[in-house]
Structure formats: C-alpha cells, structure tokens
Amino acid sequence: MQPQLLRSANHLRHRALLAAHPMAKRLLSLMEEKRTNLSLACDVSTEKELLHWADLIGPFICVLKTHIDILEDFTPRTPDALKSLADKHNFLLFEDRKFADIGQTVSLQYAKGIYRIAEWADLINAHIIPGPGIIEGLRQVGGPKKSGLLLLAEMSSKGTLAKGAYAEKARRLGEAHSDFVCGFISQRRLSDQPGMIHFTPGVKLKKGNDALGQRYRTIEEVLLKEGSDIVIVGRDILQAADPIATAELYRQRAWNAVN
Numbered sequence: 001m002q003p004q005l006l007r008s009a010n011h012l013r014h015r016a017l018l019a020a021h022p023m024a025k026r027l028l029s030l031m032e033e034k035r036t037n038l039s040l041a042c043d044v045s046t047e048k049e050l051l052h053w054a055d056l057i058g059p060f061i062c063v064l065k066t067h068i069d070i071l072e073d074f075t076p077r078t079p080d081a082l083k084s085l086a087d088k089h090n091f092l093l094f095e096d097r098k099f100a101d102i103g104q105t106v107s108l109q110y111a112k113g114i115y116r117i118a119e120w121a122d123l124i125n126a127h128i129i130p131g132p133g134i135i136e137g138l139r140q141v142g143g144p145k146k147s148g149l150l151l152l153a154e155m156s157s158k159g160t161l162a163k164g165a166y167a168e169k170a171r172r173l174g175e176a177h178s179d180f181v182c183g184f185i186s187q188r189r190l191s192d193q194p195g196m197i198h199f200t201p202g203v204k205l206k207k208g209n210d211a212l213g214q215r216y217r218t219i220e221e222v223l224l225k226e227g228s229d230i231v232i233v234g235r236d237i238l239q240a241a242d243p244i245a246t247a248e249l250y251r252q253r254a255w256n257a258v259n
C-alpha cells in the first residue's frame with residue numbers, strides 16, 4: 001500500500017472496512033465523517049473545566065484524551081456527563097492511564113477503584129515493559145466491551161527509553177494482539193496494518209520544548225514526514241488566546257496535511 005493513499009480520506013473509509021477491531025472501525029469512520037484527525041489532551045483538574053472543554057472543542061476532535069486522576073472533584077457521575085458530550089459531538093473517550101503492571105493488577109486498575117475506567121473509556125493505553133501479560137489482563141476486561149488498547153511504543157519526552165528496538169517490540173506485540181490492540185502512541189507510523197491507528201503527542205504550531213522535558217514538533221512533521229494518523233494537542237489549544245479558532249486551525253491543518 002502506498003503510504004500517501006493509506007492516509008487520504010478515501011483511505012480512512014477503506015481502512016475502516018479492512019480493520020478487524022470494532023473500535024478501530026468506529027474511529028476511522030468518525031475521522032472520515034467529521035474530517036478530523038485531532039485529539040485534545042484535556043489535562044485539567046476540575047470536572048467543570050473538563051466538561052467545558054469537551055463541549056467547546058468537541059466539534060473539532062475525533063478523540064478526547066483524559067487523565068481522569070488529575071480531577072480533584074471526580075464523582076461517579078463525571079463519566080456519564082463526559083459520555084453524553086461524547087455522544088453529542090461524536091468523539092471517542094481515551095483515558096491516558098498508561099497501565100504498566102502485571103496482568104492481574106492492571107485488570108483490577110482498569111475495572112475497579114473509584115474511576116471504573118472500563119465502564120466509560122473507549123480507548124486506554126499501556127506500556128509494554130511488563131511483557132504480553134499486561135495485554136492479556138486488560139483484554140479480559142476490555143475485550144468483551146469492544147474497547148481498544150493503544151500500546152506506548154515511543155514517547156515525546158527528552159531522554160525517553162521508549163524508542164528504537166523497544167518501539168519495534170511494541171509494534172510486534174501490538175500486531176500479534178490485533179484483536180484488542182488497535183494502535184500505538186508513537187512519534188511515527190510503525191505498522192502498516194490498516195486497523196492500527198497511530199497517535200502522536202508532543203505537537204505545537206511551533207517546534208520547541210517545555211520546562212520539564214516535553215518536546216514539540218509541528219503537525220506537518222508528525223503527519224506528513226512521520227506518517228502518523230492523529231495529533232494529540234493539549235496546552236497549545238487549552239492556553240490559546242482563542243481556543244476555538246486554534247482548535248479549528250489545528251483541525252484544518254492536520255486534515256489538509258494528509259488529504
């Protein structure tokens with residue numbers, strides 16, 4: 001398959017047909033329908049802010065990425081409110097929990113505790129450091145719900161150990177578990193399987209760094225040069241003078257980069 005064709009709007013439709021994973025099908029179809037490959041990283045600490053941003057930026061995104069444990073006022077009703085905004089604006093919920101323990105423990109962390117992530121998150125992610133047991137543990141809980149797992153293959157931060165041979169291991173593990181794994185968090189395209197969706201964080205309109213090791217590249221670098229599918233953007237939208245206009249600018253630039 002030619003990489004450029006693989007990423008055009010027609011090919012999103014084609015990939016949705018080819019993808020075996022129901023969540024990959026759903027995401028590829030909604031990207032094509034909404035004409036967006038933008039995900040918002042909504043790192044805020046109150047429910048009010050989270051719901052405000054989900055409603056405001058919802059029309060421009062395919063995926064809302066949460067760190068639910070940052071909320072200071074989480075209640076069991078928070079996921080219901082999030083889910084109704086996801087329905088209203090047609091986006092998926094991705095809880096960026098970065099599971100990293102043995103299978104038995106992650107299955108409990110995913111299903112239980114106060115957040116009950118399995119009940120509301122369409123997508124979750126995990127480090128591969130424990131080996132394939134982590135995928136099995138999460139699959140026991142998320143598989144029957146048709147949720148999807150993204151493997152962290154590469155990270156955006158300076159000095160990361162997740163790169164090179166490690167990323168290649170992640171690709172192989174993901175492809176070998178494609179009934180539950182539907183993509184990667186990576187800095188570039190790793191897999192040519194049509195149902196494997198690549199999410200890339202560390203994106204800003206201008207290249208740069210933050211004060212704590214985050215590294216930023218541009219939309220075009222990530223999507224065109226590196227062949228990723230979705231850009232994850234947080235502070236560049238949340239802290240913009242005009243967040244709606246900035247989100248629409250991101251949506252347009254990211255969509256036009258590959259269409």
Ligand code: S5P
Nearest residue numbers: 041096154155156157201202233234235
């Ligand atoms: O390698 C990574 C993986 C992730 S999921 N680097 C990241 O920055 N992330 C997440 O993306 C991080 O947890 C944060 O929620 C978001 C980036 O936010 P920003 O404000 O730097 O755009």
